Amino acid sequence: MQSIGLYVHIPFCVRKCAYCDFNSYAGLEPLFAPYVRALAGEMRSRLADQGPLHVRTLYVGGGTPTALPLSLLGDVLSACHANFDVAASAEVTVEANPGTVDEGYLAGLLAAGVSRLSLGVQSFDDGELQLLGRLHDAGQARQAYRQARAAGFHNVNLDLIFGLPGQTVARWRATLQQALALGPEHLSLYALTLEEHTPLAGRIARGELPAPDDDLAAEMYELAEAELARAGYVHYEISNWARPGFECRHNLIYWRNQPYLGLGAGAHSWFAGRRWANVCLPRIYVEEMARGHLPVAESEEISPALEMAETAILGLRLVEEGVDLGAFRARFGAEFTDVYGREVEELVDLGLLEASTGRVRLTRRGRLLGNQVFQRFLPGKPNVRTSHREIRMSRATRTTQHATRSGKT
Numbered sequence: 001m002q003s004i005g006l007y008v009h010i011p012f013c014v015r016k017c018a019y020c021d022f023n024s025y026a027g028l029e030p031l032f033a034p035y036v037r038a039l040a041g042e043m044r045s046r047l048a049d050q051g052p053l054h055v056r057t058l059y060v061g062g063g064t065p066t067a068l069p070l071s072l073l074g075d076v077l078s079a080c081h082a083n084f085d086v087a088a089s090a091e092v093t094v095e096a097n098p099g100t101v102d103e104g105y106l107a108g109l110l111a112a113g114v115s116r117l118s119l120g121v122q123s124f125d126d127g128e129l130q131l132l133g134r135l136h137d138a139g140q141a142r143q144a145y146r147q148a149r150a151a152g153f154h155n156v157n158l159d160l161i162f163g164l165p166g167q168t169v170a171r172w173r174a175t176l177q178q179a180l181a182l183g184p185e186h187l188s189l190y191a192l193t194l195e196e197h198t199p200l201a202g203r204i205a206r207g208e209l210p211a212p213d214d215d216l217a218a219e220m221y222e223l224a225e226a227e228l229a230r231a232g233y234v235h236y237e238i239s240n241w242a243r244p245g246f247e248c249r250h251n252l253i254y255w256r257n258q259p260y261l262g263l264g265a266g267a268h269s270w271f272a273g274r275r276w277a278n279v280c281l282p283r284i285y286v287e288e289m290a291r292g293h294l295p296v297a298e299s300e301e302i303s304p305a306l307e308m309a310e311t312a313i314l315g316l317r318l319v320e321e322g323v324d325l326g327a328f329r330a331r332f333g334a335e336f337t338d339v340y341g342r343e344v345e346e347l348v349d350l351g352l353l354e355a356s357t358g359r360v361r362l363t364r365r366g367r368l369l370g371n372q373v374f375q376r377f378l379p380g381k382p383n384v385r386t387s388h389r390e391i392r393m394s395r396a397t398r399t400t401q402h403a404t405r406s407g408k409t
C-alpha cells in the first residue's frame with residue numbers, strides 16, 4: 001500500500017485578515033455542513049480511484065479549521081479514518097486561530113486523535129495584530145496556548161510573521177521573546193508577503209503605511225536565527241525551527257517531494273507523477289461533489305526534468321539535510337552533479353551553496369537569497385542577482401507554493 005501525507009483544506013474563516021490572499025472565506029457558515037459532507041465524498045472517490053492508501057501524516061489546514069463547530073471537525077477526522085489507513089503513529093495536525101478555541105474545544109480535538117496543534121499567533125504586539133486585522137489579541141493567543149497545554153497537547157507550533165510595515169527590530173525581538181517564554185515545540189516564522197488586492201497592500205499603495213523593508217526583514221530573520229539557536233531550537237527548514245524530534249513530519253513530506261493528497265477546495269495533490277489542484281470556491285466544490293464529479297480545476301503531468309528541479313528546490317529549503325545526493329541518485333538514476341553541475345558550481349562560487357559529502361545545502365547567505373537560488377534550478381534559469389539581501393522567500397516559486405505556506409490561520 002502506498003504511503004502518503006494527507007492534507008485537508010477547510011476554507012472558512014470568521015473574518016478575513018488584512019494581508020491574506022489564501023483560499024479562505026468569511027460568512028459561509030451555511031456551507032459548513034455541506035462542505036464537510038462533500039469532503040467525505042471526495043475521500044470516498046479517492047479511495048475508489050487510487051485504492052487503499054497508508055497515511056503517515058494528516059494535516060487539517062485552512063482557512064481556519066477551528067472555525068468549524070467541533071462536531072463537524074470531528075466528522076472530518078472520522079471520515080479520514082474511515083477512508084484511509086491512518087497509521088496509529090501518524091502525526092495529526094490541526095491549525096487553529098487563537099480567537100476560535102477554548103479548553104473544551106481543544107480537549108475535543110485531542111480526544112479525536114489530533115496530536116499536534118498549530119496556533120496562528122503572528123505577533124504578540126496588539127498594535128501589529130490590529131494592523132494585520134487578526135481576530136485575537138496577544139492575551140488571547142497566550143490564553144489559547146495555555147489552554148492547549150491544559151487540554152494535554154504536547155506538540156504545539158506557533159506561527160509568527162515578521163517584516164511588517166513599520167515594525168521595528170525591538171518589537172520583533174519582544175514577540176520572539178514572548179513566544180520563547182511559552183516554550184512551544186515548534187516555531188514557523190515567515191516574512192510578510194504583500195499580496196496584491198489585499199487591504200494591507202492597498203493601504204501601503206495609498207501611502208498610509210510604509211512599505212516593508214527587505215533589509216530590515218533580513219535583520220529580523222538573522223536575529224531569530226540567533227535567538228532560537230540560543231534557546232535550543234534546531235533550524236531545520238528556512239522558515240521552521242523545532243525542538244529536536246518535533247520537526248513537522250507532514251511538511252517534511254512536501255520538502256522531500258514525496259507524494260501527498262490534498263482534499264477540499266483549492267487543495268493541491270502530488271501523486272503518481274501528476275499534480276492537480278481542486279476548484280477554489282467552496283460553493284463550486286460542494287456542487288461538483290453533489291453531481292458526482294471530482295472537483296479538479298487543473299492537472300498536469302510532471303516530467304522527470306521538472307520533478308528533479310522541484311526535488312532540488314524543495315530539498316534546498318532543508319537547512320542541514322539539503323539535497324541528499326544518494327537519495328537523488330536512487331530516485332532518478334542520475335547524479336545530481338551531472339544534472340546541475342554548472343548551477344552548483346556557480347552558486348558555490350557565489351557563496352550561496354555548499355557541497356559537502358553526500359549533500360548540497362544553502363549557505364547562511366544562500367538562505368537569505370533563497371528565491372534567487374531556487375530560480376536557477378528551473379527551466380529558463382535566470383542569472384542570480386546578489387546585490388541586495390532578501391528573505392521574502394516563503395513563496396519561493398509557483399511550483400513550491402503548495403509546500404511553503406506563510407503566516408496564516
Ligand code: SF4
Nearest residue numbers: 013017020063408409
Ligand atoms: S490569515 Fe488565516 S485566519 Fe486570517 S483570513 Fe487568512 S486563513 Fe483566515
